[in-house]
Amino acid sequence: MNGFPEEELRSALRALADGPAVPVAAPTPHAAVRAAARIRRRRRAAGAGLAAAVAVLAVLAGPWPPGDGSRTPVPAPAPPAGSAGPTGTPDVLAPPPDPNGPALGVPYPHELYVHCGIRSTKFAGRWWRAEPEVPEGALDPAVRMDAYTPGTMVLVSAVEARFVRHAPDLAVTFRPLAEEPPPCR
Known part of the structure; x- marks a missing residue:
C-alpha cells in the first residue's frame, strides 16, 4: 500500500x-x-x-610511453640489488642513477625544501618552480617540521615534474625555470 x-x-x-x-x-x-x-x-x-x-x-x-601512440606499458625499474628500506623490505623507489638524466614516469627519491613554503626545487640538474606556489602557512605542520621533506619526484614530461609525499599527503607540480631562483627571505 x-x-x-x-x-x-x-x-x-x-x-x-x-x-x-x-x-x-x-x-x-x-x-x-x-x-x-x-x-x-x-x-x-x-x-x-x-x-x-x-x-x-x-x-x-603503470606509466605509458608519451606521444608514440603505442599501448605497450613501460616496464617498472628493478630495485638495486640488496637495497632495503627502513622496514627491511626492498626499496623500489630508488632506481640507480641514470647518467643521461631521469626517465619519464619513474619515481626518484627527492628532498623538497619547505622552510619558506614550496617555491622551487632542483631536480635532474635544473631548477623547477612550483605551480602554484604553496605559501608556508598553507603547509601541514607535520610537513613544515623540518626544512626538507622526503618524497618522490616523477618526470611527467620534459616540461613537468611532480613531487609526491605520503603521510601527510602532499603533491606539487613543477615547471622548469631558465635560471636559479632567488633564495627565500
Missing part, C-alpha cells in the same frame, strides 16, 4: 470520519524514506567500488 503502514492509514481515516475534533498528524512514508536511504547507500558503495577499481587499474597499468 504505497509504503504507508496500514495501522497509520486506518487511524487517519477514523480521525477524518469522526470529525475535526481530534487533530491527527499526516502519516509519514517510512518505507519511502527507507528506500531512499537504501538507494543512497547503494550509490555510495558503487562510487567507492568504482574509485577503488580505477585506482587499482591505474597502479596495474
Whole structure:
C-alpha cells in the first residue's frame, strides 16, 4: 500500500470520519524514506567500488610511453640489488642513477625544501618552480617540521615534474625555470 503502514492509514481515516475534533498528524512514508536511504547507500558503495577499481587499474597499468601512440606499458625499474628500506623490505623507489638524466614516469627519491613554503626545487640538474606556489602557512605542520621533506619526484614530461609525499599527503607540480631562483627571505 504505497509504503504507508496500514495501522497509520486506518487511524487517519477514523480521525477524518469522526470529525475535526481530534487533530491527527499526516502519516509519514517510512518505507519511502527507507528506500531512499537504501538507494543512497547503494550509490555510495558503487562510487567507492568504482574509485577503488580505477585506482587499482591505474597502479596495474603503470606509466605509458608519451606521444608514440603505442599501448605497450613501460616496464617498472628493478630495485638495486640488496637495497632495503627502513622496514627491511626492498626499496623500489630508488632506481640507480641514470647518467643521461631521469626517465619519464619513474619515481626518484627527492628532498623538497619547505622552510619558506614550496617555491622551487632542483631536480635532474635544473631548477623547477612550483605551480602554484604553496605559501608556508598553507603547509601541514607535520610537513613544515623540518626544512626538507622526503618524497618522490616523477618526470611527467620534459616540461613537468611532480613531487609526491605520503603521510601527510602532499603533491606539487613543477615547471622548469631558465635560471636559479632567488633564495627565500
